[in-house]
Amino acid sequence: MNKNMTFCEQCRDDVLYIEKDEIMEANLKGEIYRYAGKRAFCKECNSEVFVSNINDYNLKNLYNEFRKQNNIISLEHILEIPKKYNIGKRPLSLLLGWGEQTFSRYCDGDMPTKQYSMILERIFNEPSYYLELLESNKDRLKSKSTYDKSKEATKMLILEQHSCNxxxxxxxxxxxxxxxxxxxxxxxxxxxxxxxxxxxxxxxxxxxxxxxxxxxxxxxxxxxxxxxxxxxxxxxxxxxxxxxxxxxxxxxxxxxxxxxxxxxxxxxxxxxxxxxxxxxxxxxxxxxxxxxxxxxxxxxxxxxxxxxxxxxxxxxxxxxxxxxxxxxxxxxxxxx
Structure with a gap:
């Protein structure tokens, strides 16, 4: 199927569709949030059609707006943390004393609590804070090589940070x-x-x-x-x-x-x-x-x-x- 085609309920057929940008509103956890979204319309009959990737786009923007207004760490920052500190998702969860799959769930889009969000945002912004956690909780890690690699990456980040302070x-x-x-x-x-x-x-x-x-x-x-x-x-x-x-x-x-x-x-x-x-x-x-x-x-x-x-x-x-x-x-x- 053409990537710009979807099924139209009115035409009862696969059709081409057009996208339109729109400021949308949605209720999330009892609050109304406005966000930049998209809607799709059949090129044949002009009725609105469902497109999975547009739906995903709208949900992503809605949750991003929720995170922004409630001071919840962004998904982009969450995904960047293991890269910055050269540590896997599971080892990071273990290091923080969380469930082994907790950080992986956050990487998949689950919303952290405000308490966990503050910890993650601070880790993202402060390599020195992460280094303290790494040193004090290193016994939770399953291998010394995991600790060594993450410590080396963190020390490099601290040096870079000091140079621009x-x-x-x-x-x-x-x-x-x-x-x-x-x-x-x-x-x-x-x-x-x-x-x-x-x-x-x-x-x-x-x-x-x-x-x-x-x-x-x-x-x-x-x-x-x-x-x-x-x-x-x-x-x-x-x-x-x-x-x-x-x-x-x-x-x-x-x-x-x-x-x-x-x-x-x-x-x-x-x-x-x-x-x-x-x-x-x-x-x-x-x-x-x-x-x-x-x-x-x-x-x-x-x-x-x-x-x-x-x-x-x-x-x-x-x-x-x-x-x-x-x-x-x-x-x-x-x-x-």
Whole structure:
């Protein structure tokens, strides 16, 4: 049969069909999702016909939309994990302490739970995290060669990652300049700080290596300050969107949520937020508000504070950052 032919119920015959792109809706687990799909129509009578590969295409796009809206790791990332770390599907399941066929089922399209999805997304993005799992759980693997091959592949990934870490903060800045309207140097500094803190809270790792300092107007990343200081109180213009391609899905999820929930406030409001938070306060100590300093806000302080914020506010995923920003804004208003 011609690949563009299918059976038409109206014509009662195999017919040629045409495809039409369409925004479709479907109910999945009690929620309605809109996604880009296709429909097929008989060229003879114009009635809709069933085509298995179009049905598969629609289901794939529907599930992709579900994954996207519910922060579930994509099938593409799942399939990439064993390739990245040079390990088979079954050994990976064993390493993680899951059922022997669990990861294979995910590769076939089964949807992981949010808990398993977070583990897999972190493995995909963080070779150092995977290496920790590999070392601590190597006794679960059935052969030493499996461990050796995977460890070698992981060490190479870590070396590659370290070589590009220096530009990560620049990638984040360019992404912010592209996504945010009228962002000033003051607001940029505070948003970078919140990205650093909340990324650690949700992924137990810092998104960039650079330290920030407890300046008069809040946390500041020194190199970024000097790069954009000429704009003073004006919005920054110009960005290189090509320098954002190394941002992962999980990184963009945190960044997008910070933009949505904190980027709506002015730089001065965000400054007030940081002045009420432990990392900036503890780093400055007894220094008067108007006295400058280059004291580094220790990453441990940032980690402890934002982990505590996450637990106190029962945050499950980055979209919950909005609860914290609303509480901080109310606190600032009440103190004025």
């Amino acid at each position: 220096e530009s990560k903060i620049d990638s984040v800045v360019n992404y912010l300049l592209h996504e945010c309207e009228d962002i000033t140097p003051l607001a940029l500094q505070k948003i970078l700080y919140y990205i650093q803190g909340f990324y650690y809270a949700f992924l137990n790792n810092f998104i960039f290596e650079e330290n920030c300092e407890a300046w008069v107007h809040g946390p500041v990343f020194r190199d970024i300050y000097y790069k954009y200081k000429e704009y003073r109180f004006d919005p920054i213009i110009g960005y290189d969107i090509s320098n954002t391609s190394d941002l992962s899905v999980s990184e963009k999820a945190v960044i997008d949520s910070v933009i949505k929930n904190l980027g709506c406030y002015s730089g001065k409001i965000l400054e007030a937020f940081t002045h009420a938070e432990m990392p900036w306060l503890e780093t400055r100590g007894d220094l008067p508000l108007s006295v400058g300093t280059n004291r580094v806000i220790e990453k441990g302080l940032i980690a402890d504070y934002f982990m505590a914020v996450k637990e106190k506010n029962n945050m499950i995923n980055p979209s919950d950052i909005g609860d914290y920003s609303k509480k901080m804004f109310e606190q600032i208003l009440n103190n004025r």
